[in-house]
Amino acid sequence: MTRDFDPRTGYDANGRMDPKAYDAILLASFGGPEGQDDVIPFLRNVTAGRGIPDERLEEVAVHYRSNGGISPINAQNRALKAALEAELANRGIELPIYWGNRNWHPFVNDTLKQLAADGHRKVLLLGTGAYAGYSACRQYREDLGMGLRETGLEGVVEVDKVRQFFDTPAFVNPFAEGLRDSLEAVRAQLAGRGDTAGRIKIVFVTHSIPMGDANAAGPAAEHGNRDQNLYTAQHLAVAKQILAQVPEADGLEHSLVYQSRSGAPHIPWLEPDINDALEEDAAAGVAGVVVVPIGFISDHMEVLWDLDTEAKDSCAELGLAFSRVPTPGTHRDFVSGLIDIIEERLLDENGLPRRTGRITSVPGGPWFDVCPASCCVKPALDGTLRPTIAGVDSEVGVPQP
Incomplete structure (x- = not known):
């Protein structure tokens, strides 16, 4: 990777930004309700501008209402924030971490106001989406671009x-x-049925997105496949790397499927849905499945409902042994690795980069600090483009805003 920074822009030809003396970190996430009275207002925020009546929102609200109106995502973000703070302290890095959400308290705009009131002027954003794409990356960039303007x-x-x-x-x-542990669990379930030779399949799963969003993320050129969208290719590359680390998975079938589709039925989304795929697997003679939710960093509502409830129930009806791999959450490697990524962007006490190398183990990485102008573009409902951070303005060729 090119390491020469352009002093006029502060980033290099590969979209890597020059380390800076940041004075705060902002952890940004989706947000979720924390009580029954929060559920419909939260869902109104999620679907703002789409004109969806409350009666339709109640159909989705059952996921939250069955859990006391509480999404686990906020508690998980509090735990992640605390774990990141502890790791920063262990490394002697004195940077406060703030937290802001897209759809529920604490809202990003309120957090921005608090950051400014506390005197912070250079902030490094850590979004909770792992992959390229609109929802996982550009929408966070828009949240902050709009937030800075609105505040x-x-x-x-x-x-x-x-x-x-x-x-x-x-x-x-x-x-x-987690895959090693879940394979052992499924094999034990099958042995308990007297089926020690039953076929086991590894089912990697991620959030489905509209085909338009998948295509906007770009073709998978770096994966040698220009006909495949980047979102799918990145997930397949992650799945391949996971399998390479688990000898116990050698020779087992595996697939990539999708979950949590929403929106108008006439708009194509990535398929197959996990429940449809499970039916086909059972019909093909599969005896047990290990579900690996590689699209998510924590066990939030879509994992608990779509996988631990609906997919698990599908497996019970189909007679499939089932085990679901945990998401990274606050796993020691995940927390430590996120701080490694943050350190890539920091200067030390002598004004030198804290970390000179960039760790990557999957084809397609490391990703950009500063995204290309056309990256994952999705116009607003009125056809306009929202202001963003951490992107290149195509007209002037400098970082936004």
Whole structure:
């Protein structure tokens, strides 16, 4: 990778940004309700601008209502924030971590105001999406671009973003560890049925997205396949790396499937859905499945409902042994690796880069610090483009905003 920084822009030809003296970190996530009264207001925020009536939102609300109206995602982000703070302290890095959400308290705009009130001016954003794409990357960049404008902090507070981390051992290693354990669990279930020779399949799963969003992320040129969208290719590359670390998986079938499709039925989304795929697997003679949720960093509602409830129930009805691999959460390797990625962007006490190398173990990485102008573009409902951070303005060729 080219290491020559352009002094006019502060980033190199590969979209890597020059380390800076940041004074705070912002952990940004999706957000979720924390009580029954929060559920519909939260879902209104998620679907804002789409004109979806509350009666339809109640159909989705059952996922949260069955859990007391509480999404686990906020508690998981609090735990991740605490774990990251502890790792920073262990390394002697004195940077406060703030937390802001897209759809529920604490909202990003409120957090930006607090950052500014506390005197912070150079902020490094850590989003909780691992892959390239609109929802996992660009939407966070838009959240902060819009937030700075709406709060009047544009030009006052500077926010940059760390790279996507799908390619790092931090993300891959916890899944490999969990796959070993889940394979053992499924084999034990089958042995308990007297079926020691039953076929086991490894089912990698991620969030489905509209085909338009998948194509906007770009073709998978770096994976040698220009006909495959980048989102799918990155997940397949992660799955391959996980399998390479688990000898116990040698010779087993595996597939990539999708979950949590939403939106208008006439709009094509990535397929197959996990429940449809499980039916086909059972019909083909598979006896047990290990589900590996490689699209997610924590066991939030879509994991608990779509996998631990619906997919697990599908397996019970189909007679399939089932085990689901945990997401990284606060796994020691994940937390340590995220701080490694943050250190790539920091200067030490002598004004020198804290970390000169970039760890990557999956084809397609390391990803950009500063994204190309056309990266994952998705116009607003009125056809306009939202302001973003950590991107290149195509007209002037400098970072936004």
